[in-house]
């Protein structure tokens with residue numbers, strides 16, 4: 001079933017993410033046209049769409065890594081591209097990211113990877129940082145002895161957990177995930193989904209994630225959004241999205257695996 005678990009805490013009554021009139025164009029190529037999307041605090045939104053439909057690009061725009069060609073993105077009521085650097089830095093501390101590329105700094109140990117955002121605060125001493133690193137490692141079910149390993153010494157599942165620990169290091173209200181289970185075998189993928197779900201229930205953060213994997217969607221998403229034809233063609237609960245007549249939706253959910261995973265009859 002598409003997740004129906006309530007988040008314990010919604011720390012903000014404002015929508016966590018508000019996207020208005022967003023357009024993206026690279027040269028002559030239009031990727032997004034006039035996208036409007038609200039994501040309420042505490043929700044877990046699964047963003048799906050065909051290859052090249054602009055899912056990762058939209059995530060990059062949400063976190064302010066890429067300015068849209070037109071339109072705006074607000075996080076917690078504040079422009080993600082706020083012209084004031086201090087306000088932008090403060091906002092940056094309120095979300096964590098887990099992107100497919102560059103999950104970890106390969107030249108830094110596990111400890112230093114997780115410590116990185118904490119050190120950037122310039123307010124914590126090293127003893128405090130070590131305590132926090134060990135706490136974050138425990139949260140993602142890794143042990144203290146893993147702290148001294150280098151990324152090349154970790155399994156794929158461990159890399160994901162360390163990257164998650166780093167994304168959670170500043171106790172974010174929003175977590176942005178790009179294909180969080182890509183490259184994991186089914187068992188590791190299921191364990192990672194369980195871990196993320198448990199942490200979300202405990203901490204109440206909002207999630208927006210891109211995934212092609214029906215089990216990951218089923219295990220985590222409380223709502224779905226579908227990108228196709230440069231637009232957001234559907235957004236809502238699984239039933240609401242499945243009611244929208246669109247070839248991508250028909251194809252994506254027509255596999256028995258996808259339909260079963262979200263608890264609907266195949267369409």
Ligand SMILES: Nc1ncnc2c1ncn2[C@@H]1O[C@H](COP(=O)(O)OP(=O)(O)OP(=O)(O)O)[C@@H](O)[C@H]1O
Nearest residue numbers: 026027031049050051052053054055056057058210
């Ligand atoms: N910086 C850039 N400059 C030019 N084109 C870009 C840039 N970033 C992305 N694109 C193009 O925008 C399109 C959308 O890319 P994006 O990575 O967002 O798609 P996606 O939906 O995440 O795809 P996939 O599911 O295959 O990962 C692609 O055609 C890509 O080549």
